[in-house]
Amino acid sequence: MENQHQERTRVVEGNYQVRPLDQMGSRENTATASDVARHMGEFDPTKTLNASAGTKVDVRNANFFYGPKQALYDVSLPLRERQVTALIGPSGCGKSTFLRTLNRMNDLIPNTRTEGEAIFDNFNIYDKKTDVVLLRQRIGMVFQRPNPFPKSIFENVAYGLKVQGKSPKVIKERVEASLRGAALWDEVKDRLNTSALGLSGGQQQRLCIARALAVEPEVLLMDEPCSALDPIATLKIEELITDLVKNYTIVIVTHNMQQASRVSHFTGFFLSGKLIEVAPTVNLFERPRQKETEDYISGRFG
Numbered sequence: 017m018e019n020q021h022q023e024r025t026r027v028v029e030g031n032y033q034v035r036p037l038d039q040m041g042s043r044e045n046t047a048t049a050s051d052v053a054r055h056m057g058e059f060d061p062t063k064t065l066n067a068s069a070g071t072k073v074d075v076r077n078a079n080f081f082y083g084p085k086q087a088l089y090d091v092s093l094p095l096r097e098r099q100v101t102a103l104i105g106p107s108g109c110g111k112s113t114f115l116r117t118l119n120r121m122n123d124l125i126p127n128t129r130t131e132g133e134a135i136f137d138n139f140n141i142y143d144k145k146t147d148v149v150l151l152r153q154r155i156g157m158v159f160q161r162p163n164p165f166p167k168s169i170f171e172n173v174a175y176g177l178k179v180q181g182k183s184p185k186v187i188k189e190r191v192e193a194s195l196r197g198a199a200l201w202d203e204v205k206d207r208l209n210t211s212a213l214g215l216s217g218g219q220q221q222r223l224c225i226a227r228a229l230a231v232e233p234e235v236l237l238m239d240e241p242c243s244a245l246d247p248i249a250t251l252k253i254e255e256l257i258t259d260l261v262k263n264y265t266i267v268i269v270t271h272n273m274q275q276a277s278r279v280s281h282f283t284g285f286f287l288s289g290k291l292i293e294v295a296p297t298v299n300l301f302e303r304p305r306q307k308e309t310e311d312y313i314s315g316r317f318g
């Protein structure tokens with residue numbers, strides 16, 4: 017067990033080139049269920065849980081409306097710095113809506129309204145005066161389906177940096193650093209100028225993570241980032257999350273309770289637009305305080 021943990025630590029801190037998971041990647045569709053189970057057993061967020069981590073974004077009394085329809089009710093949820101917070105709950109309970117309030121993506125939907133506060137670095141994300149372009153650089157997002165631009169791998173990652181007017185030298189450096197950060201560099205370094213659309217689904221999703229990392233965000237929002245991926249590609253993203261959280265605050269929406277317990281430090285359970293309970297993940301799954309949470313995690317509904 018101890019050896020396994022040491023191996024895990026070495027793997028996470030070392031260069032991705034030598035990681036066992038990358039060996040698995042070369043046979044992406046042939047790994048056995050036991051390979052998956054063995055590697056998943058090595059994720060252990062309880063070892064990196066920091067129950068007293070500072071609050072990176074403090075959401076207080078958030079309400080959200082699609083026109084007349086209320087989708088979030090009085091949600092208060094502190095998002096802890098350099099920890100992974102998972103949002104779980106049945107379909108339609110408001111997880112994605114909540115996530116999208118955090119970088120104002122809901123603004124793109126007409127007739128929506130947010131009330132309450134989400135305090136980030138002493139300002140309220142929900143304030144009309146918030147500069148959403150800057151906000152979205154600081155709070156990046158990765159979507160359910162990988163959505164690379166129909167451009168080269170390099171151009172995908174460079175995109176935000178070009179918009180920011182960075183010099184070619186800085187862009188080149190940051191593209192490499194971001195691809196390394198997203199555990200993709202070794203797989204694409206020899207074909208940076210080829211189309212991103214030629215990558216596998218898992219590689220495309222890591223490219224989208226690299227694109228988000230390039231503009232140096234502080235928070236990463238992930239909306240079911242593995243739902244379109246096969247088990248091995250999923251595993252790579254999960255391992256990447258456990259690595260990225262050393263430097264970023266991460267919020268992940270997931271339908272998959274096993275995934276929440278594999279990668280997250282804190283979990284919030286939503287039901288019908290309300291946050292029923294938030295707690296360290298291990299507590300929420302092993303000792304839920306609310307009956308609704310217990311019913312959900314024991315599979316009685318949802």
Ligand SMILES: Nc1ncnc2c1ncn2[C@@H]1O[C@H](COP(=O)(O)OP(=O)(O)OP(=O)(O)O)[C@@H](O)[C@H]1O
Pocket residue numbers: 082085087105106107108109110111112113114125271
């Ligand atoms: N663009 C929209 N216009 C109107 N209502 C919406 C819109 N998007 C979501 N809703 C509604 O808001 C509620 C919350 O949806 P949301 O997508 O946030 O839930 P979710 O928990 O993320 O669901 P899922 O797990 O299925 O993705 C649902 O009743 C949904 O139908």
